[in-house]
Amino acid sequence: MASRLFDFSHLSPDERMELAEQLWDSLPLESVGPDREQIDELRRRRGALASDQVLGRPWKEALQELHGPDV
Secondary structure, three states, X not given: XXXXXXXXXXXXXXXXXXXXXXXXXXXXXHHHOOOHXXXXXXXXXXXHHHHOOOOOOOHHHHHHHHHOOOO
């Protein structure tokens, strides 16, 4: 197992999450944003949604399809 560069064992879970958020927020957007393939897929999906007249269905109907009529 690789040795740790930093020891975070003294931090509480909330402090660790805060640190992780601060680290994430410090990254330049272009290094964490969607890549070209993801952007193309999002555009494809947005186009499909725009051309579809049905924007969804009731959540109970979707749950019944997944779990059966007893939901």
